[in-house]
Amino acid sequence: MDNNQPTTIHLSDAQRIDWLRLIRSDNVGPRTFRSLVNHFGSARAALERLPDLARRGGAARPGRIFGEDDAKRELAASRKFGVSLLAPGEAGYPPRLAGIDDAPPLLGVRGRLEAAMRPMIAIVGSRNASGAGLKFAERLAHDLGDAGFVIASGLARGIDQAAHRASLGSGTLAVLAGGHDRIYPPEHEDLLYALLEKGGAISEMPMGHVPRARDFPRRNRLISGVSLGVVVIEAAHRSGSLITARIAAEQGREVFAVPGSPLDPRAAGTNDLIKQGAALVTEAADVINAVTPILDRPVELPGREPEEIASFDEPDHSDRARIVALLGPSPVGIDDLIRLSSASPAIVRTVLLELELAGRLERHGGGLVSMI
Structure with missing residues (x-):
C-alpha cells in the first residue's frame, strides 16, 4: 500500500497568522474562506475587505475580525500543546479531507503526522452498543489495521472507543468536536494519550473550545472526510452515526453497514442503510475489496495560495x-x-x-x- 502523498503548499508564518485571523472572524466558515481567498488572492487582502463586504450585504455593524495578537497567541498555545495548525496540502493534513468542499482551512493536528497521511477507514456506531457490536468493532478495526489502514473515529463511548482501542498498535485517528485540550467524554483522555503514540488527533476548533451539541454533526463531516469509507456498526434511527453515513455519501465516500437483528433497535439504522444500498459488511475483506480500487486514484490537493489579487467584479x-x-x-x-x-x-x-x-x-x- 502506497502511503506517500504529495504536498503542494507550505504557509509562511505570516500567511498562517492571516489564515487563522480570517477563519476565526465572524461569519467566515470554510466555504466562505475559500471564496474570499479565491476572490482577493490572499487571506490578508480578504481581511482588508471584510468590513466593506459586510456593510454592502446589509450588516448593521461590521462583524468581529480576529486580531493579529489573538492569532499569535492561539498559534503559540497550540504549538505549546503539541498541536500543528496545518493548511490543506501541507504534510500532516489528511489528503482526502483536503478535497471536500468545506475542508477546514487550518486543521489542528496532534500526534504522528505521518499517520494522518495514510489511507483511513472510519468506524462509527452506537454509544450504547451491545456486546456483540463491540466485539465486532474490535475485530474489524484490528483486521483493517493489520491490512495497513488507519482507523478514524470520534472518541465517543461504545463503538468508537472499541475501534480506537483495537487499533492502537497499528494507528488510529481521533476526530474531536472540541479543542484539543477539551476532550469529550472526559474519561477518554487516557485513550487519547495512548492513541497519540502511533496515531493522532485532529480538530478544527480553537484551544479551549468546549464541544456543544451542534459541534458533533460538524465533526462528523471530518470523520467521513478523512476516510476512504465509513463503516456503521449499530445505529438507531436518527443517530449521529447515520448523519456521518449521509455526509459520507454526499462526499463520495464508500458507505458500509453491519447487519443486525431486526429485533434490536440499535440495528434499525444500519439495516435501513443496507436497504438503501450501503455495502453489507461481515468481515474486513468486504471493506478492503471495495476500497482497493480507490487507492490507485490520485488524490486531488489544493494549490498554493495565489500571490496576485484575483479579478473581482463589483455588483451594482x-x-x-x-x-x-x-x-x-x-x-x-x-x-x-x-x-x-x-x-x-x-x-x-x-x-x-x-x-x-x-x-x-x-x-x-x-x-x-x-x-x-
Missing part, C-alpha cells in the same frame, strides 16, 4: 436586488441563481459573500445557499 444595486429577490429560506443552487438573475458568476458569488459576511446567508452542501 440592480444586480444585488435581483439576486437577493431570488433567495429565501429554501436552499437554491448557485448555478440556478446565475441563470435566473442573468448576472455573471463573479457578480453572484460576490453578492453571496456580502450576504454571508453580513450574517444573512447560510451555505449548504452541494452548492446550495439560503437566506437566514
Whole structure:
C-alpha cells in the first residue's frame, strides 16, 4: 500500500497568522474562506475587505475580525500543546479531507503526522452498543489495521472507543468536536494519550473550545472526510452515526453497514442503510475489496495560495436586488441563481459573500445557499 502523498503548499508564518485571523472572524466558515481567498488572492487582502463586504450585504455593524495578537497567541498555545495548525496540502493534513468542499482551512493536528497521511477507514456506531457490536468493532478495526489502514473515529463511548482501542498498535485517528485540550467524554483522555503514540488527533476548533451539541454533526463531516469509507456498526434511527453515513455519501465516500437483528433497535439504522444500498459488511475483506480500487486514484490537493489579487467584479444595486429577490429560506443552487438573475458568476458569488459576511446567508452542501 502506497502511503506517500504529495504536498503542494507550505504557509509562511505570516500567511498562517492571516489564515487563522480570517477563519476565526465572524461569519467566515470554510466555504466562505475559500471564496474570499479565491476572490482577493490572499487571506490578508480578504481581511482588508471584510468590513466593506459586510456593510454592502446589509450588516448593521461590521462583524468581529480576529486580531493579529489573538492569532499569535492561539498559534503559540497550540504549538505549546503539541498541536500543528496545518493548511490543506501541507504534510500532516489528511489528503482526502483536503478535497471536500468545506475542508477546514487550518486543521489542528496532534500526534504522528505521518499517520494522518495514510489511507483511513472510519468506524462509527452506537454509544450504547451491545456486546456483540463491540466485539465486532474490535475485530474489524484490528483486521483493517493489520491490512495497513488507519482507523478514524470520534472518541465517543461504545463503538468508537472499541475501534480506537483495537487499533492502537497499528494507528488510529481521533476526530474531536472540541479543542484539543477539551476532550469529550472526559474519561477518554487516557485513550487519547495512548492513541497519540502511533496515531493522532485532529480538530478544527480553537484551544479551549468546549464541544456543544451542534459541534458533533460538524465533526462528523471530518470523520467521513478523512476516510476512504465509513463503516456503521449499530445505529438507531436518527443517530449521529447515520448523519456521518449521509455526509459520507454526499462526499463520495464508500458507505458500509453491519447487519443486525431486526429485533434490536440499535440495528434499525444500519439495516435501513443496507436497504438503501450501503455495502453489507461481515468481515474486513468486504471493506478492503471495495476500497482497493480507490487507492490507485490520485488524490486531488489544493494549490498554493495565489500571490496576485484575483479579478473581482463589483455588483451594482440592480444586480444585488435581483439576486437577493431570488433567495429565501429554501436552499437554491448557485448555478440556478446565475441563470435566473442573468448576472455573471463573479457578480453572484460576490453578492453571496456580502450576504454571508453580513450574517444573512447560510451555505449548504452541494452548492446550495439560503437566506437566514
